[in-house]
Amino acid sequence: MNRNKLLIQYFERHDGTTPSTRLNKHEKMAASAFHFFRGTAPLMYSDIFDGVIDLPASVYDIPVTMIMGDCHTSNFGFLSEEGSHGETLVFTPNDFDDACVGHAIWDIFRFLVSLNLAQQAGLDVKESTDSMNIKQKPAVLAERIPHAQSEFLAHYVATCEASLRGENNSQSALTDFDKDHILHKRWQKGLQRLVGGSAFNVKSTLAKDVELTSVPLRFKADPLKFEPIHNDIKANLLEQFRPYVDDDIIDCVERLDAGTGSNHLKRFYLLVGPKDLNTPELYHIIEVKQQTLAAPLHYFKDLSPINRLNHAHLTVNCQRQMQRRPDLIIDDALWQGVHWLVRSRHHARVGIDPEHITLGKRAAEKNGFEQYAKSCAQVLAYAHMRGDRRSMTYQEHCITTLPPLFTALVSKANQYAKQVNEDWELFKALRK
Numbered sequence: 001m002n003r004n005k006l007l008i009q010y011f012e013r014h015d016g017t018t019p020s021t022r023l024n025k026h027e028k029m030a031a032s033a034f035h036f037f038r039g040t041a042p043l044m045y046s047d048i049f050d051g052v053i054d055l056p057a058s059v060y061d062i063p064v065t066m067i068m069g070d071c072h073t074s075n076f077g078f079l080s081e082e083g084s085h086g087e088t089l090v091f092t093p094n095d096f097d098d099a100c101v102g103h104a105i106w107d108i109f110r111f112l113v114s115l116n117l118a119q120q121a122g123l124d125v126k127e128s129t130d131s132m133n134i135k136q137k138p139a140v141l142a143e144r145i146p147h148a149q150s151e152f153l154a155h156y157v158a159t160c161e162a163s164l165r166g167e168n169n170s171q172s173a174l175t176d177f178d179k180d181h182i183l184h185k186r187w188q189k190g191l192q193r194l195v196g197g198s199a200f201n202v203k204s205t206l207a208k209d210v211e212l213t214s215v216p217l218r219f220k221a222d223p224l225k226f227e228p229i230h231n232d233i234k235a236n237l238l239e240q241f242r243p244y245v246d247d248d249i250i251d252c253v254e255r256l257d258a259g260t261g262s263n264h265l266k267r268f269y270l271l272v273g274p275k276d277l278n279t280p281e282l283y284h285i286i287e288v289k290q291q292t293l294a295a296p297l298h299y300f301k302d303l304s305p306i307n308r309l310n311h312a313h314l315t316v317n318c319q320r321q322m323q324r325r326p327d328l329i330i331d332d333a334l335w336q337g338v339h340w341l342v343r344s345r346h347h348a349r350v351g352i353d354p355e356h357i358t359l360g361k362r363a364a365e366k367n368g369f370e371q372y373a374k375s376c377a378q379v380l381a382y383a384h385m386r387g388d389r390r391s392m393t394y395q396e397h398c399i400t401t402l403p404p405l406f407t408a409l410v411s412k413a414n415q416y417a418k419q420v421n422e423d424w425e426l427f428k429a430l431r432k
Helices: 003-014 024-029 033-039 041-050 057-061 104-128 142-164 184-193 205-209 231-244 311-322 354-358 361-365 368-385 393-401 403-430
Strands: 065-067 076-080 089-093 100-102 248-255 267-273 284-290 330-335 338-345
Touching (some): 024 033, 033 104, 041 104, 065 311, 076 368, 089 184, 089 368, 100 311, 104 142, 104 354, 142 368, 205 284, 231 248, 231 284, 311 330, 311 338, 354 361, 354 368, 368 393
Antiparallel strands (some): 065 100, 267 284
16 A cells, blocks of 8 residues: 555544644644654554564563553653642653553654654754744754664663662652753753742643632633533533542633644543632642543554553553552543543643754753653653563563664664654645
């Protein structure tokens, strides 16, 4: 099948339409090959299934574990453990919408590809911006990509080796970064957004979405971000989800145009807190999000009986297993015949865009790009290793299997990055 036809069939199956100029998700994906990659996670699994991506057979000897499913450079970041009111800020995988039981190599390979695409996306930002400040920043050059990819692989294995030596365990996490690290400034931002932090009333998720001076508190009137809910649906929503939260639901809205891969799925925000108090620190936001089938499971259905759980329940199970201290509010619900994920919106959430790790002196001249790859490798290994807390079998297989394949994996990842770029160009040409 030629690639044009394959892409048309892919989008008809997964997005319910051919490539379109009218779909918000497709508009976001047209911005860069990186955004296209983010919005088409199942396509990679289709290419693995069809042999377009030919990974070394030995990687499948590594025991299956809980995986992210959509692992890329922007699905890592800072958040407060245990949800909105957690006191510890960690750097960690932050998106489990496509999580399932699967092959860890899928996460590893997808991240390697994303390093290549993130470098391109950073250059695109530099070249397209009107900001002279950004235009003048040095950028990570393409020749650095294989080194960052090799550093990622080596540090992933080193984290597994450290586990065998007893130097980390299921309670290990990355919680601080020195001044020379690429993540130091974003870590500081996260700390300031925690409850009690200096920027909580300005930059926290709560402050960005909620009118903190209104009585009672309510979501901001932002027609590009939020849509009011019809009174009948609102009453039903409140009745359905009140048992899932720890306080009263003060307000609720439909969230518009969020995410990339899940941009087309319905989601609602609930403002939760005590009805008779107006202290912002006592409030938090709960997201109720429609869940769909995890990306790998469109093409690989029989890896584990666990994957037969409904979509939202599977996400909950995987997130609980892969995180050190899971959100206190994370659950699934059946409402209006659809499975929904119920989870905290972290006050201190700080994400990572390609330009954060590819532009500036620290990224381009002080090995910041490689630093970021290594940090992601470490926390991804932690998450994967938590899939089996009874033995070291997973770590042992990674240590013996992966090192001889580093060169081949880097080469295959960069070959596939070229395919992603070609697909992106086809996608843009096909949009109507």
